[in-house]
């Protein structure tokens with residue numbers, strides 16, 4: 132899943148505690164379960180195992196904190212250091228491990244002989260199997276595919292090095308029965324993982340079936356992790372148990388060097404409520420999210436957002452009716468990707484219908500146009516919004532992604548620095564932030580990065596406009612109420628970012644939000660409490 136994972140266990144009476152979870156590197160599921168009643172694991176025919184809360188959780192509460200079972204390069208990744216995963220493709224500064232011959236960032240790489248890096252046992256196997264002979268540095272595409280087999284090999288090595296972890300891992304969902312009927316997927320795993328491990332490296336002790344199962348487990352259960360330009364995947368012993376929801380109630384972060392995962396509640400979660408994360412990108416339409424989930428996680432999402440043609444009133448996939456120009460064109464059956472789309476302006480529209488296929492062709496074409504836009508081109512983005520004003524709903528996911536970019540570009544891009552913005556452009560930044568916040572409040576509610584970033588962005592135009600206007604046209608009471616609004620934005624942003632690593636972009640935004648809060652407090656000293 133994208134920045135998520137899940138896990139297994141037949142019993143429905145399992146639970147974990149925050150204190151136990153954070154106290155031991157080597158705990159297993161049962162250790163967690165025995166000690167603290169944060170969640171239970173239940174089983175359903177449709178979803179398999181899933182987690183429910185045992186208590187009232189508040190936003191920010193830790194649900195679990197655990198070390199990975201295994202980490203390493205993603206399938207399809209670029210060439211990277213086998214120890215610390217630093218990207219190496221565009222770097223001339225790399226060496227080959229003097230034992231196994233695989234690329235490393237340096238002889239002093241911090242991941243050498245480390246549990247979650249290039250271990251001695253991995254190095255010995257890659258050396259004795261003469262695996263480096265297949266690393267042809269003149270054919271990058273082929274070279275990259277060698278990395279696909281690294282994490283599967285690490286999983287297989289657990290059989291001897293950590294049998295309990297291996298046993299745990301092998302209970303995870305593989306979806307082999309579906310995956311083996313998708314030739315493109317199965318053959319790619321066969322060629323780049325199974326044949327690599329068994330034929331090229333000669334490790335025949337591992338069966339084809341078990342290697343395919345590990346490929347499935349990794350695809351279905353691993354989290355995308357990594358900080359500071361590192362993009363890798365990790366399997367976690369418990370977090371994989373969280374089921375998917377297109378409006379999730381948790382968020383998670385992974386620590387930079389240890390790769391420990393912390394899952395927190397992002398909203399209030401009541402006892403008995405499912406603990407969820409989104410395996411798909413929330414800023415997409417139902418059709419796109421469901422397509423991703425079916426192709427990558429092998430299930431059909433039926434959540435309340437997917438089942439509602441308006442997507443809980445966010446209209447993330449809605450078109451503007453070309454006939455009546457005011458109605459919304461929505462799916463007649465959102466849980467059926469083939470269903471027609473119709474204008475819902477009943478009585479006022481002469482009637483408009485489009486097939487799902489045509490609707491997708493249209494949005495794919497517009498999406499392609501968007502992809503070709505320079506990501507810092509403010510005018511290009513505003514022109515895009517204007518061009519599709521009568522085609523896409525204002526909160527269609529393509530418009531939302533443009534507005535999210537604009538919310539950050541106004542005030543930061545060259546020629547658009549915050550102090551240089553005219554009052555009109557400051558008002559535009561504010562308007563965009565307010566518009567997208569309404570949607571994020573629905574699809575990414577609570578303590579989420581998207582809300583944190585947007586709240587922080589929103590405070591800036593509010594503050595600059597106020598500083599420019601307060602001497603000329605602002606009464607004392609208006610001043611106080613405007614400062615109160617800014618204070619609220621900053622306080623919430625700063626709270627959300629307090630859970631982020633300090634050196635991450637969000638962590639740094641948190642520091643900036645705190646600094647800005649101090650300045651606002653100075654105003655409070657003059658004006659009295661807001």
Ligand SMILES: C[S@@+](CC[C@H](N)C(=O)[O-])C[C@H]1O[C@@H](n2cnc3c(N)ncnc32)[C@H](O)[C@@H]1O
Nearest residue numbers: 137138139178179180304352371374375428430
């Ligand atoms: C990471 S696993 C979650 C743990 C898994 N249920 C188990 O028992 O091991 C992800 C898989 O769980 C199932 N799943 C998770 N969320 C679901 C949902 N909302 N609807 C249907 N199936 C879901 C799907 O089979 C999916 O591929």
